[in-house]
Amino acid sequence: MAIHNKSHSNHALMSLNKMRKDNNWKQKNAADFEKPDRVKLLHNIMDCCEFLKELPDESVQLICIDPPYNLELIGWDIYDNYIEWASTWINEAYRVLSKNGSMVIFGGIQFRDVKSGDLIDIIQHVRHNTKFKLINTIIWYYKNGMSAHRYFANRHEEVIWLAKTNDYYFDLDAVREPYPEEDLKLALKDKRLNPENTMKGKNPTNVWQIGRLNGNSKERVGHPTQKPVEIIDRFVKSLSYPGSIVLDFFAGSGTVGRVCITEGRHCLMCDSDPASKEYFNKHIELMKNLGQNTEYEEIKSVDKFFNIE
Numbered sequence: 001m002a003i004h005n006k007s008h009s010n011h012a013l014m015s016l017n018k019m020r021k022d023n024n025w026k027q028k029n030a031a032d033f034e035k036p037d038r039v040k041l042l043h044n045i046m047d048c049c050e051f052l053k054e055l056p057d058e059s060v061q062l063i064c065i066d067p068p069y070n071l072e073l074i075g076w077d078i079y080d081n082y083i084e085w086a087s088t089w090i091n092e093a094y095r096v097l098s099k100n101g102s103m104v105i106f107g108g109i110q111f112r113d114v115k116s117g118d119l120i121d122i123i124q125h126v127r128h129n130t131k132f133k134l135i136n137t138i139i140w141y142y143k144n145g146m147s148a149h150r151y152f153a154n155r156h157e158e159v160i161w162l163a164k165t166n167d168y169y170f171d172l173d174a175v176r177e178p179y180p181e182e183d184l185k186l187a188l189k190d191k192r193l194n195p196e197n198t199m200k201g202k203n204p205t206n207v208w209q210i211g212r213l214n215g216n217s218k219e220r221v222g223h224p225t226q227k228p229v230e231i232i233d234r235f236v237k238s239l240s241y242p243g244s245i246v247l248d249f250f251a252g253s254g255t256v257g258r259v260c261i262t263e264g265r266h267c268l269m270c271d272s273d274p275a276s277k278e279y280f281n282k283h284i285e286l287m288k289n290l291g292q293n294t295e296y297e298e299i300k301s302v303d304k305f306f307n308i309e
């Protein structure tokens, strides 16, 4: 019997696909969700461990954090027993994540004299003491950086993607990269590739070339370790869906909040430094100057955010 093509005009296939989508998060993508007109945003100034205690179980889709490490460069970077402290927020993060949720942790393994308190320690801890699943290590590769004479100049940082269960939400289509015209022609001829996916673009892989923010970058709002919008955007689009909740409890300048406004995700942010709010206001000003949407509803308490009476 001839096998018909997999056209979506086939009603039986369409309803089967819908059933799969309704029951199985592996099949869902942004098109299955509605973007809210105005996102809710809460930005608290307090310690992250206290903040996390206020959040309900399994209420958050994506946690995207860039924690302090024991580099002792700035006041907020020093912890006596780093992993004991980190385990408190890692455990709370697991509790507040939804079953389809993910956590992304920025970090580094390049700190030469550091013996404890970097991404290596976090990976080791997560592996042996939690139920988190390590899905990917993303290499953030950049061409701009400091020069070096006693070692190879550093040109990448690492970011880990952890999921709570195997049924994690992942919208690859939202972040595929278009093929250059010539490559597309070749890819469409390649019988090993699915032409439908080829047309959508290629998998960006786990090595991402995205420039770091220089001192004079137009995106800069003054925070010393501010992350580029482009890298946060890729995580928000692929690991959360429109109308879901994204949490950053080391908010810094609030880059995650900025991306959430653009992408239609509700956002919870916390930072112990009161200057975090000033940095975030600068993000909003920059967005206005770029003619971007800056509408959001500012929520003052966690109870109001979750409509808890």
Ligand SMILES: C[S@@+](CC[C@H](N)C(=O)[O-])C[C@H]1O[C@@H](n2cnc3c(N)ncnc32)[C@H](O)[C@@H]1O
Residues within 6 Å of the ligand: 046, 047, 048, 049, 065, 066, 067, 068, 076, 077, 223, 225, 226, 227, 228, 249, 250, 251, 252, 253, 254, 255, 256, 270, 271, 272, 273, 276
């Ligand atoms: C690496 S920065 C985050 C930068 C951010 N990703 C951005 O793009 O601007 C880490 C932030 O964690 C905050 N921080 C350090 N310890 C904290 C704690 N115990 N609770 C909440 N925030 C904390 C610091 O004030 C700092 O702003």
